Amino acid sequence: MPEVEFAKAFEYAGDAVVFRVMMPRFLWKLQNRLGLGKEKKLIEAGKTFDRVCEKYIAAKREEIIRSQKGIDDHVHVNSDGESEDLLTYHIKLDTSKYELLDPSDDKFLRDTIVAIVVAIRDTTSSALTCFFWLLSKNPNVEAKIRHEINTNLPSLESPIWSATDRREYLNKLVYLHAALYETMRLYPPIPFERKTSIKSDVLPSGHKISANTNIIFVIYALGRMRSIWGEDALEFKPERWISETGGLRHEPSSKFFVFNSGPRACAGKHLAMTSMKTIIVEILQHYDINLVKGHKVEPNPRLNLFMKHGLRVTLTKRCSA
Numbered sequence: 001m002p003e004v005e006f007a008k009a010f011e012y013a014g015d016a017v018v019f020r021v022m023m024p025r026f027l028w029k030l031q032n033r034l035g036l037g038k039e040k041k042l043i044e045a046g047k048t049f050d051r052v053c054e055k056y057i058a059a060k061r062e063e064i065i066r067s068q069k070g071i072d073d074h075v076h077v078n079s080d081g082e083s084e085d086l087l088t089y090h091i092k093l094d095t096s097k098y099e100l101l102d103p104s105d106d107k108f109l110r111d112t113i114v115a116i117v118v119a120i121r122d123t124t125s126s127a128l129t130c131f132f133w134l135l136s137k138n139p140n141v142e143a144k145i146r147h148e149i150n151t152n153l154p155s156l157e158s159p160i161w162s163a164t165d166r167r168e169y170l171n172k173l174v175y176l177h178a179a180l181y182e183t184m185r186l187y188p189p190i191p192f193e194r195k196t197s198i199k200s201d202v203l204p205s206g207h208k209i210s211a212n213t214n215i216i217f218v219i220y221a222l223g224r225m226r227s228i229w230g231e232d233a234l235e236f237k238p239e240r241w242i243s244e245t246g247g248l249r250h251e252p253s254s255k256f257f258v259f260n261s262g263p264r265a266c267a268g269k270h271l272a273m274t275s276m277k278t279i280i281v282e283i284l285q286h287y288d289i290n291l292v293k294g295h296k297v298e299p300n301p302r303l304n305l306f307m308k309h310g311l312r313v314t315l316t317k318r319c320s321a
């Protein structure tokens, strides 16, 4: 695969964030001042973000002006804002509603682009990579998912994929949902997190902490603890997510921590599940997917859970029935 500078910059920035989480503050501050090591890469990544985002922001501003003047009518904007892209939405923010946000400031827009890409790109790609890897090792699970898709979705020839229909159809794919949750339980796209206390407190475990204590919790380990998930915690079993009535079993976010818990939980959880299910259905309806023989699969927990050597697969076009 060709190297994409913008994507590489996210990798460098992610590694630098992990470094900052793990190292004493003075050390990364010093490296930053001297422009060394991971901090040097972070500074370079920042310049790439500036350059690439500036191009998109300028082009989008231009596009909006042209559409407002009636020169272009292809801009994806409608009066109720339904099909607006995210950048347009942020440029046209109602500043009377969000006083602290300034859409005329390119830095605000750049930070927004970077934050959205961080939130969406490596999380969903990590989950999908692990999902297809686990599927290749569990043909019985793949067979069940294919059966569920074939039973619940109209045939490939039917034009069902209008935005309104999509959610309704995807909601019927309970086993697929369970398999995705089970994938992320064992391989959480964000494998660990850090929180800092703003004042002294007592944790649910009884541990006393003072203000400014950094707490790192390992979501990867939480998903594998027998005390939480039972004796079969290490097994890939989508069935554990299916209730007696055949619906999806609810687990509290404090147990299934993959999307975080509380007021700062993932804001895009439903969007993430919908888009991942859409991609999986599209791939499984059109292709057989097989792991390349001898390819070494090694999950590599960084800021996101990556595959160290990627996931090499072959795609074979399926004949439509």
Ligand code: HEM
Binding pocket: 116, 119, 120, 123, 124, 127, 188, 189, 190, 193, 194, 257, 258, 259, 260, 263, 264, 265, 266, 267, 268, 269, 271, 272
């Ligand atoms: C499999 C996919 C995803 C996973 C596992 C995931 C997980 C998480 C986690 C663990 C957090 C908390 C981060 C922290 O506190 O440090 C978070 C925050 C967030 N996520 Fe996701 N995410 C996913 C996809 C998405 C998508 C597609 C969006 C779309 C916009 C999104 C938007 C956000 C936002 C805006 C926050 C910040 C919420 C806040 O701080 O109030 N995420 N996500």
